[in-house]
Amino acid sequence: xxxxxxQIFQVIMESPRHMTADEIFETARVQMPGLARATVYRNLxxxxxxxxxxxxxxxxxxxxxxxxxxxHEHIHCPRCxxxxxxxxxxIRERLENxxxxxxxxxxxxxxxxxxxxxxxxxxxxxxxxxxxxxxxxQTSNMN
Ligand SMILES: [Zn+2]
Ligand SMILES: [Zn+2]
Numbered sequence: 001x002x003x004x005x006x007q008i009f010q011v012i013m014e015s016p017r018h019m020t021a022d023e024i025f026e027t028a029r030v031q032m033p034g035l036a037r038a039t040v041y042r043n044l045x046x047x048x049x050x051x052x053x054x055x056x057x058x059x060x061x062x063x064x065x066x067x068x069x070x071x072h073e074h075i076h077c078p079r080c081x082x083x084x085x086x087x088x089x090x091i092r093e094r095l096e097n098x099x100x101x102x103x104x105x106x107x108x109x110x111x112x113x114x115x116x117x118x119x120x121x122x123x124x125x126x127x128x129x130x131x132x133x134x135x136x137x138q139t140s141n142m143n
Contacts, residue, residue, distance in 0.1 A: 005043045007032055012053055018064035018074075018083040056083065058109060073108040079117040086110060 001009070011027045012019065019027070025040040044065060047053045054066040058076055064083055073086040091108070095101045113121065 002043075004032065004035065004039055005046070007035075008040055008043050009047060009052060012047075012065055012067050015067070018056055018066050020062040020064055022062065024065060056109075057107070058083070071106070073106070073110065075110045075112050075114070077114040077117055078111050079113055079121070082114045082116075084114065 008024060008028050011024050015027070021041055021044055022037075024044065025035070025037050028040060029035050044053070044055075048055045048065075051069060054069045056064040056066050056074055058064065061081065068085065071089070071092070073088055073091075075084045075086045076082075077084075086108075088108075092103050092106055095103055095106075
């Protein structure tokens, strides 16, 4: 493994979040000022190919990279864009046991409000927010 690849891999391993390639680039660049964006993209592709990290695709958004490579699904919040792990092994078991499917791989993104957004959109809290003049915060976790 090249030093650059090791550094990029470490950024992913140390982040509790599912980062985009650009977020990984911005973080890795702090340690390696000469790092090129294309190098990050190329190495991410190699790591996905080698099963070191997992690529999570979300329609209309940049791919995220996941340090957890074991089978699991995701909950995507359409309001703030956050991505959380979802463990529902029984879905696969039921597909296999009840429908007789031989599942090769499964990729499920559930669109659901995260707990923070669910609180914020609840009607009573919404009115308080508007009254207090707090700005709408749609992109806070994009960077
Ligand atoms: Zn949210
Ligand atoms: Zn995940």
